[in-house]
Amino acid sequence: MTEPALPATARPQAQPARRRTVIRDALAVGLATGTYGFSFGALSDAAGLSTAQTAALSALMFTGASQFAFVGAVAAGGAPLAGVLPAVLLGMRNSFYGFGLDRLLRLRGLRRLVGAHLVIDESTAMAVGQRRVEFASLAFWATGASVFVLWNLATLLGALSGDMITDPAAIGLDAVAPAAFVALVAPRIRTRPAWLVATATAVVALCLVPFQPAGVVVLAAAAVVMAVVTLMPRLAGVVTAGHGTSDGVDG
Numbered sequence: 001m002t003e004p005a006l007p008a009t010a011r012p013q014a015q016p017a018r019r020r021t022v023i024r025d026a027l028a029v030g031l032a033t034g035t036y037g038f039s040f041g042a043l044s045d046a047a048g049l050s051t052a053q054t055a056a057l058s059a060l061m062f063t064g065a066s067q068f069a070f071v072g073a074v075a076a077g078g079a080p081l082a083g084v085l086p087a088v089l090l091g092m093r094n095s096f097y098g099f100g101l102d103r104l105l106r107l108r109g110l111r112r113l114v115g116a117h118l119v120i121d122e123s124t125a126m127a128v129g130q131r132r133v134e135f136a137s138l139a140f141w142a143t144g145a146s147v148f149v150l151w152n153l154a155t156l157l158g159a160l161s162g163d164m165i166t167d168p169a170a171i172g173l174d175a176v177a178p179a180a181f182v183a184l185v186a187p188r189i190r191t192r193p194a195w196l197v198a199t200a201t202a203v204v205a206l207c208l209v210p211f212q213p214a215g216v217v218v219l220a221a222a223a224v225v226m227a228v229v230t231l232m233p234r235l236a237g238v239v240t241a242g243h244g245t246s247d248g249v250d251g
Contacts, residue, residue: 022130022139029122030146033064034154040067041158047075051159058155062148063120066091089222097124104128104136118144197228 037058044054049071057067066087073083098119104127107115118140127140189198201221208217 018135019138022126022135023142026126026139026142026146029126029143030150033122033147034150036064037151037154038158038161040064040071041155042161043068043075043158044071044155045159045161047071049074049159051156054159055152055156058152061087061091062117062151063091063094064151086219086222089219093121094119097121100124101127101140104133105140115140115144118148120144120147122147197225200224200228 040058041054044057044067045051049057057070061067061070069086069090070083073086098116101115101119101124105115123140123144126143127136130136130139189195201224204224205217205221208220212220
């Protein structure tokens with residue numbers, strides 16, 4: 001929620017409190033993300049990846065949606081390429097986040113390189129939610145560092161616990177990531193076009209899941225999104241034209 005503008009005399013006193021709030025929220029986001037980092041580690045181990053491979057995915061790829069897509073494809077028996085394609089596709093959104101954050105944070109040199117690795121959903125949301133640049137920078141770095149450390153720690157713990165958890169799905173760990181994604185997406189599905197895209201992709205995914213590897217399902221759902229977004233303006237024009245004809249009004 002956007003905080004009200006503070007009077008000039010109140011700003012110096014309010015800054016330390018605001019900084020503490022930003023850091024506290026960043027740690028809370030890191031803790032929440034770490035809970036399903038454990039799930040990723042356990043699922044990756046169950047899919048046949050070694051602890052080192054699982055840890056490397058979290059440290060180097062560091063984007064949960066892409067990691068789950070890759071591991072899901074491998075676990076479903078797909079070739080590594082079937083996991084790489086949806087992982088790359090899902091990770092592309094971070095590039096678009098980077099364009100907006102570049103104008104906001106204006107990082108240079110080594111800070112730019114490190115910052116690029118920390119561009120994820122959580123750090124972006126925390127940064128753009130601030131009203132002042134200094135708080136946006138603090139929110140980005142605090143959230144990115146918090147999520148990176150706790151996500152990788154939880155991933156390692158999940159992978160090491162693989163021997164004790166013979167079937168992660170039996171205790172519901174396979175549902176943690178989808179539930180988190182639904183929680184992130186649901187508040188944003190407010191308009192009719194958003195509902196149309198969500199419904200179309202859900203139907204296609206449900207139809208393909210029993211017959212296709214996970215990576216293929218993700219690619220098919222993405223193709224549906226692009227098709228719906230491309231056709232939507234034309235459909236809107238047809239509907240508008242239809243109403244104009246029935247009402248006796250041009251255009």
